[in-house]
Amino acid sequence: MIKRPKTHPLIFSFSLILTLAAAPILPMPSFTASTVQAAISSRGNTSGNFQNGGAAAEADGWIYYCENGDLCKARSGEDGTVLVKDINSILPDPFWGNINLADGQIFFRTLHGAIYRVSMDGGRPEVFFPAKTDFGIGTCEMILSGDWLYFNYETTTGMERTSMICRIHPDGTGGQILKDGTGDEMYWLLDVTEDTIYYTGIRHEENKFYNYQMALNGQGSERIEFMPYTPILQVVDGWIYFRDSTDDAIKKIRTDGTGLQTIHSRPAAMSFNVTADSQWIYFSSLAQGDEKAAYMRVRTDGTDLQPLGEFTMYHASIAGDRIVSLTSGNMRMIPQDSGIPRLEKTSKGFMDR
Numbered sequence: 001m002i003k004r005p006k007t008h009p010l011i012f013s014f015s016l017i018l019t020l021a022a023a024p025i026l027p028m029p030s031f032t033a034s035t036v037q038a039a040i041s042s043r044g045n046t047s048g049n050f051q052n053g054g055a056a057a058e059a060d061g062w063i064y065y066c067e068n069g070d071l072c073k074a075r076s077g078e079d080g081t082v083l084v085k086d087i088n089s090i091l092p093d094p095f096w097g098n099i100n101l102a103d104g105q106i107f108f109r110t111l112h113g114a115i116y117r118v119s120m121d122g123g124r125p126e127v128f129f130p131a132k133t134d135f136g137i138g139t140c141e142m143i144l145s146g147d148w149l150y151f152n153y154e155t156t157t158g159m160e161r162t163s164m165i166c167r168i169h170p171d172g173t174g175g176q177i178l179k180d181g182t183g184d185e186m187y188w189l190l191d192v193t194e195d196t197i198y199y200t201g202i203r204h205e206e207n208k209f210y211n212y213q214m215a216l217n218g219q220g221s222e223r224i225e226f227m228p229y230t231p232i233l234q235v236v237d238g239w240i241y242f243r244d245s246t247d248d249a250i251k252k253i254r255t256d257g258t259g260l261q262t263i264h265s266r267p268a269a270m271s272f273n274v275t276a277d278s279q280w281i282y283f284s285s286l287a288q289g290d291e292k293a294a295y296m297r298v299r300t301d302g303t304d305l306q307p308l309g310e311f312t313m314y315h316a317s318i319a320g321d322r323i324v325s326l327t328s329g330n331m332r333m334i335p336q337d338s339g340i341p342r343l344e345k346t347s348k349g350f351m352d353r
Contacts, residue, residue, distance in 0.1 A: 044100030044107065044144025047191055047234040048273035048282075049317040053097040054108075055326050056319040063320040064099060064106055064120070067330045067346070071095070071106070073120070076320040083122035090125060091116065097317075097326055100144040102170045107149065113138020115151070117170075128172065144170065145192040148216070152189040152199070155181055163187045165199060165218070178218030190233045192216070196255070198224075198233055198240075226257030232271065237278045241300075243269055248286060252300070263302045267294070271314050274300065282323070284312045295343060308333075309343045 045057040056065035064073050067080060071087045074080035083106075088094050091110055098109035105117045107128065114131035118124065129151075131138040140163065142151035148167040155162045162181035168174060178197070179187060188200040190211070197216060202209045209229050214221035230242040239252045241263075248268035253260045263281065272283035282297045293312045298305045316325045323331045323343065333341045 042146070042194075044102050044149070046273075046276045046318070047236055048275065049319070050098070050141070050143050050191065051232060051234050052271060052273050052317050053315040053326050054099045054317055055097045055315070056317040056322055056324040057099045057101050057106075058319040059101045059120075062120075063322055064101065065317075065319060065322055065324045065330070066095065066097075066326075067324075071108075071118070071122075074320075074322075083120075084118060084125065087125070093131060098139075098142050099317075100142065100149065102144050102149075105170065107142070107144065107170070109139055109142060113140065113154065115139055115142060115149075129168070141189040143189060143192045146194065146216075150178075150189060150192050150197065152187050161186050165189060165197065167216075176218070179214070179221065188231070191235045193235050193255075196235075198235060200229075200231060227251075227253055227260075234272075234274045236274050236276070239278075239300075241272070241274045241281070243272065250281060250283065250298075261302070263300065264298050264305070267296075270312065271316070273316060273318055275318060282308075282316060282318055284314055284316070306340050308341060 045054055049057060056063060061075055062073050063076065066072065069086050069088060070082045071084035072080035072082050084090065093110035093112045093114055096109050096111040100107040104120050106120055107115060107117045109115055110131065112131045114127060115129040116125040117128045129139065138154050139151045140154060142149060147169060149170055150167045152163050152165045155164055162184055163186050164177050164181050165179040165187050166175060166177050184204045186202050190200060191198040195216060196213050198211065198213050200209055201212050211224040211229055211233065212221055213224055227242060228244055228246055230245050232243040234241045235255065238255055240255055241250065241252045244251050247265065249265040250263045250269050250272055251261060252263060267285035269283040270286045272281050274281050278300055280297050281300055285294050285296055294307045294310050295313045296305060296307050313325045313331065316323050321333050323333050325331065330346055331343050332346045334344050335341050
């Protein structure tokens, strides 16, 4: 294998490093900035949806989602309105979720890592951040929190990939590199709260994954020692919800490391989604022995386990009366008189086409 030289991956002529800045400026393609003001909003989507691909989001009573290859919006209990018809016929790269809502715009990611935006009223999507630039090859995850869009960006290819964690205002200004992959590190953005960024990192020479946290400006990065490594982590109302990689159980612990609780252990969870109101956890089960794979929900205190259907649905986003999965088709959650919802497949998703 060709050994990659130990030069910094972010060498480009139009970059400026400000000696007094908290983080280096992120070079932006000139066409991405606009006159839209930076968002002052709490969240572009829910924590659970971000961890599950972000195929749906809700704002001001409207649900934004994908159905039959169209980007749509709807109110709960109503049929949808098409905002962008056959979106993949317009994009050079297929739609891949990460829906965020801000400033009257829908932000989303494509398969190979470009960030696009389009008006919440519909129209033609425009590139916000391209997949391939002079310093990398694509966005992996993105989370809009406060007046920043946080994202991790892959900077190299090959066996030893590196990446950086960045943030930028939704109007395309103020871009900063918060964590730059120095030391051959790869990062995956997990969650962003009002004061903390949570992420996973691997240093290739150690070949071990760890969970980390750092301040929103990229300062004070430290390993999370009070819980085992997990690739699935959601922070809601002061609790870190995670799937324990040692036993596949869903657990929660306070952000200060106290109060560890096991919420659900059998059937084991594969992926899960904590609702924004902290009432329910929706998850796909990992069937073993005589167990049946199912999509389920359980209250965040571990009570009231309810099977919603005998199928496995990965990476499911929950918004209003819709549960949308990029890999298992679009679903609608129909509330029942008994209080237990029923899932109904309403159309094919992008991966079923």
